[in-house]
Amino acid sequence: MSFSGPNSPVVVWAACFLWLMSLTAIGWSLLLFFCFGDLLLLTGTDLINAFLLLSAIVMLPTNVSMLCSIANGRRIDHRAKVVCCPLWLSIFWIILINTIAAIVCFLIILSCRELIIQQLYRSMKNYRSIPKYKRFCDNIQWSLKCCGLNSYKDWFNQDWYDKIRDYEWDPLESTSKAIKKRFVSDSVPLSCCKSGSCVSNYLSELGTYSINTSGCGPLLYRIVMLSLNAYFVLFLLTAVLEIIILKLIMKDNCPGVRRANILGVRHLKPYKANSIVSSETCQFNVESDDHMELSEHETAINK
Known part of the structure; x- marks a missing residue:
């Protein structure tokens, strides 16, 4: 079996x-x-x-x-x-x-x-206001050892930070009535750090040696x-x-299919036996006919 x-x-x-x-x-x-x-x-x-x-x-x-x-x-x-x-x-x-x-x-x-670009950008944009996006960004950056969408500088343009470095005057944004202020930040979340604690603020002056600089998008x-x-x-x-x-x-x-298989197995040998018997019967009958014809021919000659 x-x-x-x-x-x-x-x-x-x-x-x-x-x-x-x-x-x-x-x-x-x-x-x-x-x-x-x-x-x-x-x-x-x-x-x-x-x-x-x-x-x-x-x-x-x-x-x-x-x-x-x-x-x-x-x-x-x-x-x-x-x-x-x-x-x-x-x-x-x-x-x-x-x-x-x-x-x-x-x-x-x-x-x-x-889809990946859209979700990462949305998460960075809502990092401060929606907890699930904050958890998503932090988990991705901790686990993949990355920071931002394409690089760590992507965080500079998002309103996520805890501290504001300073105000900078931008002559191109000034008007005749007033001069607009522009916020500038060069800090990243702590989840961008290579270890538990690092320098994540004032990166322009202090350097990026303690944070992950590659973006999370490609990874x-x-x-x-x-x-x-x-x-x-x-x-x-x-x-x-x-x-x-x-x-x-x-x-x-x-x-x-099952019936055909069963019939083929069970009736294969009897079919062959019947075929042989039929052949022998035909042969016997043929010989008997020849013998009868020969007997009739000899009787006619004797007469």
């Missing part, structure tokens, strides 16, 4: 792989939602993570049902109940969910750069693109494997 029993080896290995993947996907998705919810929301990957969790929740009982049939040595029946619907319908929903998720993921990949874009591509491949792989499983189990449970 083969390892897979009455089921195709492709179905067995695919069911095992998808079962392990569903367990991993559920744990990974819940971890991201609870620990990095704001990060997912502001980078546009929250919807993709939701699709991954939904697909894994539907896929887990479906593959457990198939593995139970395999473990008990039974052929997987596409009409077997999984929770509240047939097995083939559960597999169909998995294929549909992963196909839609792959399409959405592809669309987000196309607009990923613009965050590469990380998000890498995760989106991994999600895209995962969704496509899941959909393809489920299509193969559905096709094979529907083929194995087809009544016409």
Whole structure:
């Protein structure tokens, strides 16, 4: 008996792989939602993570049902109940969910750069007024060892700072009635520091040796693109494997194919035996006819 029993080896290995993947996907998705919810929301990957969790929740009982049939040595029946619907319908929903998720993921990949720039700029602009944007910027700058969108100087143009260096007169902005003042800041948030404490104010005079000077935009874009591509491949792989499983189990449970296989095995030898008997019978009859014709010819000569 083969390892897979009455089921195709492709179905067995695919069911095992998808079962392990569903367990991993559920744990990974819940971890991201609870620990990095704001990060997912502001980078546009929250919807993709939701699709991954939904697909894994539907896929887990479906593959457990198939593995139970395999473990008990039974052929997987596409009409077997999984929770509240047939097995083939559960597999169909998995294929549909992963196909839609792959399409959405592809669309987000196309607009990923613009989305990252927009969210980082919005977070820097609302750094002082909205806590979730402040947490987002600080977490990104601490974890990626970066500062600002393209460089640390991007913070100089944002109204985030705690201290104002001074006022500078700008002759170009003066009018005949009044002279306008322009705020100038050369400080960055503490999350730009290389260590726990550093010089983050008056950077023009004191230097930038203690802060990270590279921008967060390119680094965050590469990380998000890498995760989106991994999600895209995962969704496509899941959909393809489920299509193969559905096709094979529907083929194995087809009544016409099973009946043809049973008849071919059980009636193969009797058919050959009957063929041999029929051939011998024909041959015997031919010899009898020749003998009768010869006897009639000899009788005619004797007369």
